[in-house]
Amino acid sequence: MNNRFKIILLRLLSPIFAIFLAALISSLVIVFIHQNPLKVFVTMFSFSFRRIDSIAIILYNATPLIFSGLAVSVGFRMNLFNIGVEGQYLMGAFLAALVGFSIKGLPAFIHLPLTILSAIVAGALWSFLPIYLKVKKGVHEVISTIMLNYISFSVIHYFIADLLMDKSQKMLNGLGSPLVRMPKLMPTALMPRMREFLNMFGFNIPKHVYLNWFFPLGILLAIGIYYMLMRTPFGFELRAVGHNPDAARTSGIKPEKVYFMGFILSGAIAGLVGLSDLLGYFGYMDLDFPRNYGFNGIAVALMGQNSPIGIILSAILFGFLNRGAEGVQTFLNVPMDTVIILQALMIISIVIITKVMNDYIKRMEKREVSKNASGRTAGVQL
Amino acid sequence: MQFTKKILIVGLALVLLVSLVAGCGQKPATEQKQEQAPAQQQEQQQSQQATETEKIKIGLVFDVGGRGDLSFNDSAYAGLERAQKEFGDKIEVKYLEPSAGGENREQLMRLLAEDGYNLIFGVGFMFTDHIAKVSQEFPDVKFGLIDGAIDGLKEDSNVSCLLFKEQEGSFLVGAAAALKSKTGKVGFVGGMKSPLIERFEVGYLAGAKYINPNIGTMVDYIGTTGDAFKDPVKGKELALKQFKAGADVVYHASGASGIGVIEAAAGEKKLAIGVDSDQSLTAKEDQRKYILTSMLKRVDVSVYNTIKAYLDGNFKGGYQIFGLAEDGVGYAVNDYNKDMISDIQPKLEELKQKVIKGEIKIPMDKKEYEEFLKTLSK
Numbered sequence: 001m002n003n004r005f006k007i008i009l010l011r012l013l014s015p016i017f018a019i020f021l022a023a024l025i026s027s028l029v030i031v032f033i034h035q036n037p038l039k040v041f042v043t044m045f046s047f048s049f050r051r052i053d054s055i056a057i058i059l060y061n062a063t064p065l066i067f068s069g070l071a072v073s074v075g076f077r078m079n080l081f082n083i084g085v086e087g088q089y090l091m092g093a094f095l096a097a098l099v100g101f102s103i104k105g106l107p108a109f110i111h112l113p114l115t116i117l118s119a120i121v122a123g124a125l126w127s128f129l130p131i132y133l134k135v136k137k138g139v140h141e142v143i144s145t146i147m148l149n150y151i152s153f154s155v156i157h158y159f160i161a162d163l164l165m166d167k168s169q170k171m172l173n174g175l176g177s178p179l180v181r182m183p184k185l186m187p188t189a190l191m192p193r194m195r196e197f198l199n200m201f202g203f204n205i206p207k208h209v210y211l212n213w214f215f216p217l218g219i220l221l222a223i224g225i226y227y228m229l230m231r232t233p234f235g236f237e238l239r240a241v242g243h244n245p246d247a248a249r250t251s252g253i254k255p256e257k258v259y260f261m262g263f264i265l266s267g268a269i270a271g272l273v274g275l276s277d278l279l280g281y282f283g284y285m286d287l288d289f290p291r292n293y294g295f296n297g298i299a300v301a302l303m304g305q306n307s308p309i310g311i312i313l314s315a316i317l318f319g320f321l322n323r324g325a326e327g328v329q330t331f332l333n334v335p336m337d338t339v340i341i342l343q344a345l346m347i348i349s350i351v352i353i354t355k356v357m358n359d360y361i362k363r364m365e366k367r368e369v370s371k372n373a374s375g376r377t378a379g380v381q382l
Numbered sequence: 383m384q385f386t387k388k389i390l391i392v393g394l395a396l397v398l399l400v401s402l403v404a405g406c407g408q409k410p411a412t413e414q415k416q417e418q419a420p421a422q423q424q425e426q427q428q429s430q431q432a433t434e435t436e437k438i439k440i441g442l443v444f445d446v447g448g449r450g451d452l453s454f455n456d457s458a459y460a461g462l463e464r465a466q467k468e469f470g471d472k473i474e475v476k477y478l479e480p481s482a483g484g485e486n487r488e489q490l491m492r493l494l495a496e497d498g499y500n501l502i503f504g505v506g507f508m509f510t511d512h513i514a515k516v517s518q519e520f521p522d523v524k525f526g527l528i529d530g531a532i533d534g535l536k537e538d539s540n541v542s543c544l545l546f547k548e549q550e551g552s553f554l555v556g557a558a559a560a561l562k563s564k565t566g567k568v569g570f571v572g573g574m575k576s577p578l579i580e581r582f583e584v585g586y587l588a589g590a591k592y593i594n595p596n597i598g599t600m601v602d603y604i605g606t607t608g609d610a611f612k613d614p615v616k617g618k619e620l621a622l623k624q625f626k627a628g629a630d631v632v633y634h635a636s637g638a639s640g641i642g643v644i645e646a647a648a649g650e651k652k653l654a655i656g657v658d659s660d661q662s663l664t665a666k667e668d669q670r671k672y673i674l675t676s677m678l679k680r681v682d683v684s685v686y687n688t689i690k691a692y693l694d695g696n697f698k699g700g701y702q703i704f705g706l707a708e709d710g711v712g713y714a715v716n717d718y719n720k721d722m723i724s725d726i727q728p729k730l731e732e733l734k735q736k737v738i739k740g741e742i743k744i745p746m747d748k749k750e751y752e753e754f755l756k757t758l759s760k
Contacts, residue, residue, distance in 0.1 A: 057489070153607075161575065161606045172701050174746045175545040176531040177507040177578035208492055208519065277485065287607060288508055290485040326486060329478055330493040336448065336479040 003368050007361050018353035022346040029341055033334070040328055047327030053206050054323050056198075060211040061319030062312075063276040064089075064290075066218035068297025069304060069311035070225055071123075071270035075141075076306050077229065078242045078262045084130060084145025085270040086294025087152035091126045092119035092271030093278045094156050097285035098164075100185035100278075111188040116275060123271020124264050126152065131263035135256045141263070149294075160287055181286030191279040212280030214272075221269065222308035238262050270294065303350055321346060437474040438501070440465070440689060441494035443487060445506035446608075448479035453637050453658040454681060458505045458528060460659075461685025469693060488512035495520040501692045503528065503685060507578070517541045524697050526688045528681060529578070531701065539699030544684040546704045548578070549585030549744045550737055551677040551711030552633070554730055555655045556589025558675055558713060559631035560597050561726040562653060563590075567598035569624035571617060571643050573636030574610040575603045577747070582635035582657070582677070584751040585744055592733075592742070595758050600624045604639050611637030618642030625650045631674060633657070647672040660714040675723055676714040683710060707738045 027037035048054045068085050075082035082088075096119040103111065130148060133139035161180050169178040191212045195205045205211070229235035237258050240248040245255040273293050278285060300318060304310030325339040442462055444455045459477065466475050478494070480487045487504070491512055494502050503526040504513050510530035517525045517540050525541045535541055559568040568590050572579040583601060590597050602620040604610035617639035621632050625646060632647060633655035634640040640657060647654035648669040656662065656676030665673055684704055691697050704710020713730065715723060723730075736742045745751040 157607045170531070170533050171577075172531040172543070172545060173703075174581075175547065175701075175703060176543065177529050177576065179507065179510060180576055208488075208515075288484055290483040292483055322481065322486070325481070326489055326493060330476075330490065330497060333476065336481075340482075 003364060007364055010357055010361055014354055014357035018350040021353055022349040025349060026342045026345045033338055035334060040332060040334060043332055044324035044328050048320055048324045052203060053209050056205050056209040056211045058316060058319040058323045059215050061322050062315040063215045063218055064273045064293045065296055065300045065315035065318050066312055067269060067273040068293045069300035069315055070222060071266045072297045072301040073306040073311060074262055074266040076301060078238055078259060080263060081142050082145060082266045083142055084148050085297050087149035088123040088126045088267045088270035089273035089294055090152050090156055092123040093274030094285060095119060095122035096275060096278060097182055097185060100189035101183045104186060106188055108188040115189045119271040119275055120268045124268040127263055127267025131260055135259055179286055181284045184284045190283060210281040212276060214276040214280060222312055226308040299347060438472055439499040440473050440475045440501045441499040442477040442503040443490050444477060444479045445508055446480060446484045455505055457659050457681035458685050461682035464686050465689040472693060491516045495523045513541060524692060535700045537698055537700050542688060542699055543701045545701055546679050546710055548679060548711060549581045549746050550706045552582045552585030553589035553744045554713050554733060555633055555675060555677045556586035557593050557733055558726055558730060559633060559655060560590040560593035561729060562674060563631050565628050565630045567629040569600040569629035569632040571620050571632060571634040571636055572603040573639055574608060575606050579635050581746055584747060586633050588745050588751060588754050591755060591758055600627060600629055604636055611639055613639045614642030618646045621646035625652050644669050644673060660716055662716050662718045670718040675719055678712045678714050680710050706734055
């Protein structure tokens with residue numbers, strides 16, 4: 001009883017420990033650049049949580065990471081490493097942008113879902129080849145997805161810069177430089193922002209916050225994934241294959257089929273990653289479209305330990321680190337490079353602490369179980 | 383084993399607890415202070431500002447890469463630095479760098495504007511849309527946009543677009559290349575294929591053809607993405623290819639990839655022409671004698687002038703164009719190349735005057751270049 005309480009307490013405390021360990025190490029870095037660590041942290045937190053726009057921006061920052069964390073975690077659950085989320089989301093965003101600008105005259109309630117659907121389809125298609133090769137030929141998915149990432153970057157660049165570049169941008173006497181981007185999406189394809197909705201409840205969110213309905217969609221998707229994993233036969237099969245494909249096979253599950261379906265699902269979710277930025281902020285796809293959400297999604301999934309709730313929380317933590325970094329850079333003259341070091345330190349120490357804590361908890365649980373077991377056998381003997 | 387781990391964990395927990403206590407103990411204290419006397423503080427700040435005769439705050443947001451790229455961003459920084467040196471007591475400067483993907487450019491601009499900055503620069507055309515938005519939210523703040531053009535600005539707008547006639551400077555170094563070439567072949571290595579770099583290319587080719595209509599030209603681009611500006615290996619490869627094919631002067635407009643072009647020239651004992659800033663000054667000692675000159679794009683001048691105009695109360699919105707006439711572009715003469723270039727300098731100066739007077743119309747894209755060639759053959 002006492003022990004069980006301890007375990008729960010430890011679980012709750014471990015993220016807090018992690019944050020303080022991170023704070024401790026990064027304090028050294030901050031002292032090294034002749035700044036007051038306390039001031040930096042106070043600025044980071046007060047800038048992030050005392051302003052309503054910061055809080056909303058944190059959620060906006062977290063949105064793509066929720067999707068990419070979920071996409072990666074579905075792979076991890078099957079013991080597959082989908083490192084190709086990066087390429088899948090870029091393809092998704094690209095096809096969505098294409099559908100968004102080229103189809104004209106549709107009402108929003110058809111155009112927007114169609115745009116989202118095309119992103120899902122593109123992500124799923126881009127994950128088809130690696131899993132096909134994996135299941136049929138045993139090609140390792142890490143290699144094929146990494147290679148497909150490179151291919152997707154280049155294909156998209158070719159389309160944006162050469163074939164579909166928006167030539168209608170005006171330049172003054174031909175001077176300056178146009179943005180290397182595709183034409184702007186139709187307004188009917190864009191995702192409405194949450195600002196007006198939230199302001200009805202008395203929040204006073206300023207205009208420049210791009211938090212949009214993809215955030216609640218991400219939360220819903222996380223819940224859906226949780227339900228799928230824990231409450232449906234397919235989810236059970238997926239987890240079983242992840243734990244031990246051979247055992248799963250002997251119990252009548254076809255691992256190949258599960259791998260196939262699961263990986264395509266992962267790719268389909270990945271297709272959605274870039275949409276919050278594309279449909280909620282930029283409204284066009286350019287050469288400079290945000291990158292690395294796919295790779296950051298791996299960190300988010302690992303930190304969230306593949307649980308949908310954990311993923312949401314760690315995505316929000318990433319969002320906070322980015323927003324806090326902006327504040328620290330602007331108001332305290334801490335250079336960007338230091339801020340990046342701080343972010344990385346935070347992430348590493350959180351991963352380490354949760355790992356150490358989890359191992360410790362597991363050992364305690366085991367001891368508890370064996371104690372109980374030995375107690376019972378002792379009882380029998382008596 | 384388990385025991386030591388346990389000790390480790392307990393120790394770690396203790397350290398954390400201590401820091402937790404320390405953190406908890408201190409943070410509220412500072413916050414309290416802040417809350418206790420916010421009014422007082424504000425008054426203090428105000429009076430302080432008043433006594434310091436209110437420094438003008440100038441902000442600058444770099445593009446991805448930030449300081450240290452030896453070209454574009456560094457040049458903008460040089461302008462800021464010069465302004466700080468000259469007007470040190472009147473201004474306060476701050477520069478920021480966006481995150482690796484660049485997605486927070488807009489937020490950084492806005493934060494500076496919120497923080498009371500009076501004049502804010504966005505370095506690079508990627509800021510075009512962001513400045514267009516932020517400048518409307520903060521009508522009292524002035525903005526400088528380098529290399530980008532926002533549509534429909536007027537002189538009383540709060541945005542000043544700083545634009546360069548890269549083709550004019552490139553025309554002069556193209557002429558220099560043709561004058562110096564013994565093989566009758568000159569090369570160009572571009573970074574990312576884009577309308578901007580194309581302007582460097584056609585200006586250069588036009589300059590070379592103007593001197594010698596029969597000159598052979600070679601053009602290569604490193605790539606179609608932003609990465610093309612930081613790929614010195616490929617830069618070197620392409621330059622070597624051009625040298626092997628008979629070119630003896632190669633001009634590059636490829637950012638940091640150009641380091642490879644200069645390396646190739648030094649290796650082959652041929653000539654390279656730098657870009658944006660005076661690259662003779664930043665190249666390695668033994669490479670300097672292989673740099674004929676550099677096409678200067680004076681981003682620093684544009685930044686400095688804008689700050690100066692603001693301080694003098696003459697900030698002008700709209701479009702500031704920097705060409706040969708404004709000394710916004712040009713070719714570099716320094717201690718290392720002055721012997722090499724002195725014999726052709728009179729000719730270059732003559733061409734410069736012709737361009738300024740409008741006697742030579744320099745093409746800005748491929749189509750105009752074709753027409754330019756036709757006028758030459760007449």
